[in-house]
Amino acid sequence: MLLAELVWPPGTPRAGRSIPVYANVIRHPRGLVLFDTGVGEGSREVDDEWHPTLHPFDEALAGLGHRRSEVIGIVVCHLHFDHCGQNSLFPGVPIYAQRAEYAATRQKDYTVPAWVDFPGARYELLDGDAEPWPGVHVLSTPGHTPGHQSVLVDTDGGGVLLTGQAVYDLAEYEGGAPLDSEDPVYARSVERLRSLKPRRVYVSHDERVGGAAPDRRASP
Ligand SMILES: [Zn+2]
Known part of the structure; x- marks a missing residue:
């Protein structure tokens, strides 16, 4: 679901262009699992730098036929x-993040601290891969x-990759050059995801939804 649009700030590779911000909703037999929650409200720094257009969270969820009370985890x-x-x-809903990621939020200007730590926040910190709910595989992909x-996510028709x-x-x-990283750790994570050959692929900042990864060994 589309939660926001941002505008690339001046001085960045895509300055002036719009960036969509998507989150995903996993319909698990036990309830809804969210993958990301988009952009918050009330940060002067974010507003001045990224000029967000927000799509109300509850409306986006309702557009998929759901409500907040169905969410069992993030x-x-x-x-x-x-x-x-x-x-x-x-508040009170478990939020799964890597321990290294949570630690990074202590750095200055890393994020909006109040959006990470809020009253009732319940973080479940992971050290690598995990399967918090059957069939929902969290994969460590450091780099960005x-x-x-x-x-x-395991589905009847195969894996769906977020x-x-x-x-x-x-x-x-699908094989294009990375926008902003030549980091080998980043590249390894991308290769790992490509090797999964999922039946569908969702990317946070792209409205396009992908299919199976191309087999790079095959001739065109
Ligand atoms: Zn980021």
């Missing part, structure tokens, strides 16, 4: 302001941030 791909911004709508993670920002857009997942 997985955040990382804790930058545009992925955890509405965590505070869910030290504790980035992605999710692979990359988060392990790649910036679907073209990158």
